[in-house]
Structure formats: structure tokens, C-alpha cells
Amino acid sequence: MAKPEISWPQDKPSPETMPRMGWVRWLIAGLILMTLALASHTSGRAARLIMANTQHWIETSTHVPAGAHLGSLSLPMPKGIASPAAKTVPHWISPVASARLVQSFGWQGTGAKARFNPAATIKAGLHAPVEAGMMASVVRVSRTAVEVRANGYLVDFKGIAPAALHKGQRVQPTTVIGHLRSRELTLGATKDGYPVNPLGSALFGAGWIRH
Structure with a gap:
């Protein structure tokens, strides 16, 4: 067939x-x-x-x-x-002007002396004003710190003399939330309870930091 x-x-x-x-x-x-x-x-x-x-x-x-x-x-x-146009840019602006990195976020040291630092410490001008850097809501105000919430992150500013803020207050990126008590500002950030690098490209970024 x-x-x-x-x-x-x-x-x-x-x-x-x-x-x-x-x-x-x-x-x-x-x-x-x-x-x-x-x-x-x-x-x-x-x-x-x-x-x-x-x-x-x-x-x-x-x-x-x-x-x-x-x-x-x-x-x-x-x-x-990645395409050059797809580069990640910081979402927030710098909280202080002309700062220098003192201690970075993450593991410090090696071996048995290794320690995890959940925040970043920067040095700026004496009693320099500190801005929020993002649109946020005030969560906590103490004598030496201000904590805000923005985009699912809790951001802690330590080492400042707070401005006249109250819990629940909305702040803008350029709102002055306080002044440095000396020259150092410690920035901490958490998401879902876990520490994240506040100088990461998705948050404040590190382009404004002098090393």
C-alpha cells in the first residue's frame, strides 16, 4: 500500500x-x-x-x-x-550633609572576634541637623533617638537631640527630626524584624558617604 x-x-x-x-x-x-x-x-x-x-x-x-x-x-x-537604565538608585535622601563612615553595617572582624553590627555609624558636623530623608511616620521619640516607619522599614536615628515630634506624626524627606548631640549618628534599619543595611542602594545609599 x-x-x-x-x-x-x-x-x-x-x-x-x-x-x-x-x-x-x-x-x-x-x-x-x-x-x-x-x-x-x-x-x-x-x-x-x-x-x-x-x-x-x-x-x-x-x-x-x-x-x-x-x-x-x-x-x-x-x-x-543589567541594562544601564535599570541601575538601582537610592530611594531616600541623605539625612546629614558631608558625612564620613565610622563603622559599617554587617560582620566586623574575623574568627572568634567577629561581631555583627546591625547598624551603620557615620560622623558629620558638630550638632549638625538631621533630616528624615524619606516620607515616614514617627513611631518613637526618646531623649537620644527617633524611630520612624517608611515603606515597611523601621529606621532608627540614634545619637540625636530630637525635635518637637510626636508619635504618629508624618514627616517629609527634608523635615529636621533633630540635631546631633556630638558628631556621630547611628543609623539602624529593620524589615520584618530583621536588620538590613541602611546604606544599601534601596534605602539611603552610600554615595553621600566619605570613606
């Missing part, structure tokens, strides 16, 4: 042509990259002619829609490499 002949739809590649499509795509990608490199080193009328001809070829020979600018085309970014 003769086997029925299998006919492939006109809009789909046959099995014989499918293995060859992979290297064709790589060839197209290589030609595009070579064209971009050539155009980047060529100026004036010649560069515009190269770009225009390649643009026309892409629109008529591939599935790139008409009007897509060649200069905006890019290859997929490898996994694990």
Missing part, C-alpha cells in the same frame, strides 16, 4: 529547509552588525546611503515592521547583565 504524500502548507518551511534557517538568521544578524559598524565609521552622504539601503532590505526581507529605525535595533542582552 502506497504511503500518502504529505504536503506542507505554503506558509511553513518544509523539513528539508528547516535545518538551514538557523545559520541564515545568524548570517542576517552578522550583516546587520557589519553594516552598523561601517556606518558608525562613515560620515556624510555615504553613511546615510548605507543606512537607508540596509533599512529597506530589513523591511522587505525580514519581519521587522516598516518605520523601525535601524539605529534602534539591538541584539538581546545576555542574561545576568
